[in-house]
Amino acid sequence: MSKIYTVAVIGCGSRGWVYGTEMFNKPDKYKVVAICDIDETRLKNAQQKWGIDDANLFRTEEEFFKEKRADVLILATQDRDHVRMCVRAMELGYDILLEKPISPLYHELIELLEANKKYKRAVVVCHVLRYAPAFVKVKQLLDDGEIGKLIRIESIEQVDYWHQAHSFVRGNWRNDSETSPMIMQKCCHDLDLLQWYVGSRCSTVYSTGDLAFFNKENQPEGASDRCQDCKLINTCPYSAERLYIERWKEQDCPEWGWPFNVVCSTLPNTEEGLRKAYQENQYGRCVFACDNNVVDNQSVDMVFENGVKVSLTMTAFTDKMGRRMCFHGSLGEIELNEPEGTLTVWRFGGEKTVYKTSELVENEKDEFNHGGGDAKLCDSLYAVINDGVVAGTSLESSVESHLMALAAEKSRKENIVVKVHED
């Protein structure tokens, strides 16, 4: 019989819930035994779901980190808490599944690498797309030489207009002084994938972008600062009524589902509960009257040490969510189109192959969990700690993508080309 590792979760919000539940659903590998959150409702939801004893519920990190509570820690608090908590967890002897971004602060990234050298624990950063089947398939095609020598990648991160409004204008990631710059927050998966595909370190970046739309000067005349008082409540595409009631109804009124469970964490979600929540909390604010400062559009031009060039664009102004990545090689072209659900390979003068990304997913129910990537990441952590297998993504390479993001942000702000490494 295989060893079962005990698991603690700190931060039982959206991501902690996902990974805690993935591990809860793998009873042959993991047993969730302790949880910590400063939000009582989330703590209780997680307790109920995973069946945690009252004695193993913690309401402050100080209490939680007094001693080691389990073998593995899922660390899913906000960006600026990660390194402090991760270093303490390593000190206590946990192996850790760490949510991304690791940290927006350069000195913390270096501190974490140093601490990892000292404590030698497994720290697997949730760069979950490295485990998602469609993205893995692209890597295989590139490595197999299907399109010859890789010359260039053009990649678009389509945030989607409502997701921008929800998370990056009204929500948790609206202000980079509290969390991270947009290029790190939204695109650290993209940057990680790109360096993985190119197979080399990034040498220089040049970036442009700004907060072009979600600010006071674009507020329509006569609009109110809260949606419930606004004459445009039924016509503005960003109104809370449209995003959280109409969209919820269009999706057949899920009792539990993102982003509605973020707007109202009292479950099951109901129309009354959602409306009351947005009328009282941050999600009912006019998108043109928030304390947001993160950009709504940005592009980054990158040159890699092996000569491959990459252009990444992040934009809020899309109708669909998901990535479109085009790989241009000497013998062909690959396009991964997430919203369309297709992966197409053109071989110059030869055949075209179209894969449906849903058919690359092993288990149908995984289509919405990063194509099964969430579950595979948990399996990968198990293989690392139980079998000594090298992780699919090392802490060093996760940090590398963060250095690329920091360089891009510096470039955008100072309008200069920035070297990612000084050496």
Ligand SMILES: NC(=O)c1ccc[n+]([C@@H]2O[C@H](COP(=O)([O-])OP(=O)(O)OC[C@H]3O[C@@H](n4cnc5c(N)ncnc54)[C@H](O)[C@@H]3O)[C@@H](O)[C@H]2O)c1
């Ligand atoms: N992998 C991805 O695709 C992905 C997607 C979204 C967010 N994230 C990242 O995951 C992390 C968590 O994001 P989320 O969406 O789950 O946020 P969330 O706000 O839903 O969850 C965070 C939880 O941490 C709790 N918390 C905050 N401070 C705490 C403390 N000191 N001690 C204990 N609990 C504390 C909060 O009450 C909350 O329940 C963030 O770093 C975020 O940037 C990753």
